[in-house]
Amino acid sequence: MHAGQQRSQIRPGLEVDIVLKQDQRTGKTTRGIVKDLLTNSPTHPHGIKVRLQSGQVGRVKTIVSTGADSSTS
Template identity: 70%
Template sequence: MSHNKDGKNRNDIKPGLNVNIVLKADQRIGKLTQGIVKDILTNSGTHPHGIKVRLEDGQVGRVKEILE
């Protein structure tokens, strides 16, 4: 089962994970912001643009990478 940790599957994302997200304001330029997941905001199991999360510092964006 090849399945990379690109942040599109809700099951891959848990509070406390270190992730790179794209903030709404940065979507056009694709700038990544690193942080720790506090809350998962997307209810569906998958999302084509990445699962939306809130970081511990309060920023909200879509997960682009899950950092090991």
């Protein structure tokens, strides 16, 4: 699934897994809530770059929940 590559599917409030810059080699993901979208193009092959509410910046790998349903942890 390549959900993190389309800007139209990502919006503030979504819970997502991102890969931080320093974790790109290992592929380790960090989970958080989207605060800002930083990629302006409609798609990006490595994932849309976002800022989480925690202030961390990375590229979206997977969308965990839509924000309305946060029962998944």
